[in-house]
Amino acid sequence: MDDIKAYMETLGRAARAASRELARAGTAQKNATLEAIADAILREKTALCAANAEDLAAARANGLEAALLDRLTLSEKGVDSMAAGVRQVAALADPVGEMTDLRYRPSGIQVGRMRAPLGVIGIIYEARPNVTADAAALCLKSGNAAILRGGSEAIRTNHAIAAIIRESVAAANLPSAAVQMVETTDRAAVGELITLREFVDIIVPRGGKGLIARLLTEARVPMIQHLDGNCHVYLEASADMEKALAIVENAKTQRYGTCNTAESLLIDAAAALRLLPPVAALLEAKGVEIRGCPQTRALFPAAHAASEDDYAREYLAPIISVKVVEGMDEAIAHINRYSSHHTDAIVTENHGFAMRFLREVDSSSVMINASTRFADGFEYGLGAEIGISTDKIHARGPVGLEGLTCQKWVVFGNGQVRG
Secondary structure, three states: OOOHHHHHHHHHHHHHHHHHHHOOOOHHHHHHHHHHHHHHHHHOHHHHHHHHHHHHHHHHHOOOOHHHHHHHOOOHHHHHHHHHHHHHHHHOOOOOOOEEEEEEOOOOOEEEEEEEEOOEEEEEEOOOOHHHHHHHHHHHHOOOEEEEEOOHHHHHHHHHHHHHHHHHHHHOOOOHHHEEEOOOOOHHHHHHHOOOOOOOOEEEEEOOHHHHHHHHHHOOOOEOOOOOOOEEEEEOOOOOHHHHHHHHHHHHHOOOOOOOOEEEEEEEHHHHHHHHHHHHHHHHHOOOEEEEOHHHHHHOOOOEEOOOHHHHOOOOOOEEEEEEEOHHHHHHHHHHHHOOOOEEEEEOOOHHHHHHHHHHOOOOEEEEOOOHHHOOOOOOOOOOOOEEEOOOOOOOEEEOOHHHEEEEEEEEOOOOOOO
């Protein structure tokens, strides 16, 4: 592709025109489109898995790391889940046009707010073919046009899913440019997309730290993003042993390559002798390397020494940092210093401490007695999610339909003029 700039502007112009048409689409039409997409995904399951097998073979040959291979894999069960996610989005209430806070003013006018689509959303993602369907479903239901730029490692799978979506959208008499896939893998396309302010309203990056860091430096279009996922589990002194073991095991070992996997474990000094050895033994039995503070190593000699860098790392691997802390103050201070403000959890039987943790931990999801792995749009009842936001403006945490809309003021009058 000789002229990337012209190509991306063509996509942007078509997306802007499509967004105007989508804003007029009714809920029934959008839902029917999503149901058709889900049906087609299941119908083409064999073809999708075959395309994914080709991507996986190429990725392994290129030495793609284990965490990215895990994200790239699309099994038959994964295809079923992808279709189920699209259907769940169809079943959700349509936020577009919702009016809230209507009230009369002394002048006689009625003032309120109405939800509207953001417009055109650019999604940049690596090694996650399910994002193609998730992002398309969320954007269509919220009345937004989408420009999708998947990673080169998933190009066959992404194009197969995108073809299904295009066919279903066209059959529903919605604009064909409502969902567009960037055909080139040239990195210059990303540079153009993130500066295309005339046509793109928001960028959602879903990828590694390198991608996000680049976009934070170069983007001129606003972003919904998080840099990494250094998630903590804090075992407070009153923590129930059974809950602690189950939550730590799930938060760390269910999947290593996700942004809501626990990377750091804090244990209250008052209960370290009771909690740390069995929890550490469980992790070791699961093949997890423990990097701990001196108190951790004293109670569990098999642990390696933790460096300052370990407490701030997102490992995406069977490694966890462990630190013994002197109570709530130190635990909260440690989390707010080293956390990526994604998801942090406390295991406790003390209601007061639990409420304090919720108030004082500065993260987009804060949990009591639950695994950090629940920080997910599907688990939160959002259908699918378009990403996780650790920002504090517009959207925070898993971003679903409502996060892809904005509010505008609406005024109802009956001939009033301002004096």
